[in-house]
Amino acid sequence: MTTTDRHELRDLSVEECWTLLGTRTLGRIAWTTADGPVVLPVNYGLAGETVWIRTSAYSALVREADQSRVAVEVDLVDEATRTGWSVLVRGTAHVRFPRDGRATPPEVETWPAGPRPLWVVVDPREVTGRRLGPAR
């Protein structure tokens, strides 16, 4: 096999998607504005089958995405072999304040400096994923 082989895309099961989501801590969240979609990298964690994102109180995400449809994309690719996977969680975002008593947040370390006191919780409606690898 050479690095220029082009591999097959195959769909992942929902169970495989959740397993893969649990192996990563950096994803990207997309939401829609009047000027079209926005995509930004975020640190996330899982609590059951919900995705939790820590954010600052003044973020565009909080201002624009609360109670809106969003998508969280997570992937891992190996550029040398051109293989990898991607998972897409589509659902509704809800801004939650710390200790609102409704659920226990997962442990999420945020990479940028500065306070990240709020949570954006994504309740999934659909979870899909694909793996790019050698044909079986």
Place this chain on the structure above:
Amino acid sequence: MTTTDRHELRDLSVEECWTLLGTRTLGRIAWTTADGPVVLPVNYGLAGETVWIRTSAYSALVREADQSRVAVEVDLVDEATRTGWSVLVRGTAHVRFPRDGRATPPEVETWPAGPRPLWVVVDPREVTGRRLGPAR
């Protein structure tokens, strides 16, 4: 410095964004559907200050995103040092057929097997980016 240092986010100039976009070939495109945004990994190339994505004739991207607002996100992160950058190109997508004579596509290798005869060209309205690194 330890890996648990939390770094500063700083905005990139538009020129820095285009330079960084030119160093990568894998990004993610987001578009909006009636059920909210979708984000999928794509191979891309640049021709001037437009982003070109190769896709199959029957892709959801072609069906749903032609003449629509889209966003292309490209990033590179080093998980060990928790540093990296991300660039977001927001604009309008146009589906183009091969050799329509209006512009010369860049070289874009696609990683998945199968034909990718169409192009989706993103004309940018806004290019923004951020770098996460040590404070200067």
